Amino acid sequence: MxxxxxxxxxxxxxxxxxxxxxxxxxxxxxxxxxxxxxxxxxxxxxxxxxxxxxxxxxxxxxxxxxxxxxxxxxxxxxxxxxxxxxxxxxxxxxxxxxxxxxxxxxxxxxxxxxxxxxxxxxxxxxxxxxxxxxxxxxxxxxxxxxxxxxxxxxxxxxxxxxxxxxxxxxxxxxxxxxxxxxxxxxxxxxxxxxxxxxxxxxxxxxxxxxxxxxxxxxxxxxxxxxxxxxxxxxxxxxxxxxxxxxxxxxxxxxxKTLPIRMNAHQQNAMAVAEFLKTHPAVDQVIYPGLPEHPDHELAKRQMNGFGGMVTLTIKGGPSEVVKVTQALKLFTVAVSLGGVESLVCYPYKMTHGSMPDDFKLKTGILPNMLRLSVGIEDIDDLKRDLKQALDVVVGATV
Ligand SMILES: Cc1ncc(COP(=O)(O)O)c(C=O)c1O
CATH class of the missing domain: 3.40.640.10 (Type I PLP-dependent aspartate aminotransferase-like (Major domain))
Known part of the structure; x- marks a missing residue:
């Protein structure tokens, strides 16, 4: 037996x-x-x-x-x-x-x-x-x-x-x-x-x-x-x-809690993506749940939701990236993703840092790109945190 x-x-x-x-x-x-x-x-x-x-x-x-x-x-x-x-x-x-x-x-x-x-x-x-x-x-x-x-x-x-x-x-x-x-x-x-x-x-x-x-x-x-x-x-x-x-x-x-966590992650991710679109320091927001995402229709067909990851590019370059990430309080600067707490990562130097630079640029991993693993905290707190951090570079970039 x-x-x-x-x-x-x-x-x-x-x-x-x-x-x-x-x-x-x-x-x-x-x-x-x-x-x-x-x-x-x-x-x-x-x-x-x-x-x-x-x-x-x-x-x-x-x-x-x-x-x-x-x-x-x-x-x-x-x-x-x-x-x-x-x-x-x-x-x-x-x-x-x-x-x-x-x-x-x-x-x-x-x-x-x-x-x-x-x-x-x-x-x-x-x-x-x-x-x-x-x-x-x-x-x-x-x-x-x-x-x-x-x-x-x-x-x-x-x-x-x-x-x-x-x-x-x-x-x-x-x-x-x-x-x-x-x-x-x-x-x-x-x-x-x-x-x-x-x-x-x-x-x-x-x-x-x-x-x-x-x-x-x-x-x-x-x-x-x-x-x-x-x-x-x-x-x-x-x-x-x-x-x-x-x-x-x-x-x-x-x-055991995967389904309810995924649901909470993606609700927050959608709200974060919508918020980021409105901020003047943000250049591009990439989230499969946004109708303007080039693969949105495929995401709707292939997935039962759009996930908890949001990628953005900010106006400016590495120095603005450092300023924004240093100003964030709830989003911890760290590699990895998928935990209940929100993380922010700079793929160009962190998760994808070991790739050759030309390969990164060819595949669109850019020096002004940030990747958010959106956690399941209260959404208003996450939006407030992102706003105050992005506000730091508004003067410099707009
Ligand atoms: C999509 C994806 N696959 C695989 C891995 C590697 O997994 P691990 O770090 O557990 O070895 C990672 C790590 O970040 C990942 O993001």
Whole structure:
């Protein structure tokens, strides 16, 4: 009998119910309503000849397997794999699936660290990646070679919040025998369902909205086809980028409130975007929920909401950026996103700082751009904070 022998049928349940109940029944030994943290590296065996369901935490642990199970159910996949970070997930995924000589095409404005995995790590092992604007399907098609094995999509993109048509990319991938891999970190399964749009593999930085409280780093891969289970499980165990039990426990706790948090994030993000449009120090506001966003129609079709991230450019350059960010009181200057508290980041120097400058400029990561992770504080307080900070540079820029 498995630890998770189950009490709960995800196929008959709604998203919020799955987030709270899937793989999270009361502890079988004590009745604790919340699964205890199994802070153990190893598990006693009945005999030397057979291990139980768990033997060593790098290969599985009740907290890790609970997280993997609920994430698989939330994405509508068949199996989840948890990792110690999003990049741990991406590195394990790409190492497991690709071999020297293979070629990947990725959308161009991916998270800087993901760019680094493709550009610095995989290239060393002769797995080549080309970066293309996936909104240009002709350019994407032209980038395919006879060595191409997969298309990698991040949508909405970071930090430009461009939308990529997952269904169209997946259709092209299928027609050419390629895998479609989606980084679903920004949207979460709450707002975007890549498998329903034809994707094969979804991965996440669970550090962001899934954890939701800026207190844990983690990652995940979810597959829709059992065919990849064995190879991924082997690489998960042998690469060893797996999460510790407490990290899984924190991610599980965060997950329970994902739907209500996402709702609050996006309500605030919409209000912040509308407010920013009215401020004279702001040049451009980028939010998929705004009707003037070039991908607004696609966002409406592909997502169940527009998310909690807002990007803006301000009038001026790096010195105005520094002034505004120093003046903010509620928006903390920090990388990362998706926590309940609001953060502001300067992608040009922070999250995407390690990308070559010409690549940044080509993909629209500009020296006057700020990315807001809009938290779930009271909206009037957030607007007031943004106003007083942007007011600091009005005289200088208008
Ligand atoms: C969209 C996206 N994907 C992946 C990552 C990497 O995740 P982690 O920092 O958990 O390794 C990040 C981190 O910021 C991200 O924003």
């Amino acid at each position: 498995s630890y998770f022998d189950d009490h709960f049928d995800a196929s008959q349940s709604g998203f919020a119910t799955i987030a709270i109940h899937s793989h999270q029944k009361p502890d079988p030994t004590t009745g604790a309503v919340i699964q205890p943290i199994y802070q153990t590296s190893t598990f006693a065996q009945e005999t030397v000849l057979e291990a139980g369901e768990f033997d060593y935490t790098r290969c599985g642990n009740p907290n890790m397997n609970a997280l993997e199970g609920v994430l698989a159910d939330l994405e509508g996949g068949v199996r989840g794999f948890a990792f110690s970070s999003g990049l741990g997930a991406l590195t394990t995924l790409t190492t497991a699936l690709f071999k020297p000589g293979d070629h990947i095409v990725s959308c161009s404005d991916v998270y800087g660290g993901s760019f680094g995995v493709f550009d610095k790590i995989l290239r060393k092992y002769d797995v080549q990646t080309d970066f293309v604007d996936f909104r240009d399907m002709a350019a994407l098609e032209a980038a395919l070679t006879d060595k191409t094995k997969a298309l990698h999509v991040e949508t909405p993109t970071n930090p430009n919040l461009k939308l990529i048509d997952i269904a169209a990319v997946a259709k092209l991938a299928k027609a050419n025998g390629l895998l479609t891999i989606v980084d679903n970190t920004f949207a979460t399964p709450c707002l975007q369902r890549p498998f329903e749009l034809g994707a094969d593999i979804v991965w996440h930085s669970t550090t962001k909205y899934i954890g939701g409280h800026s207190d844990v780093v983690g990652g995940a891969i979810i597959i829709k086809d059992k065919r990849y289970e064995e190879v991924l499980f082997m690489h998960q165990k042998l690469i060893g980028a797996n999460p510790d039990p407490f990290a899984c426990w924190l991610a599980l706790r965060g997950l």
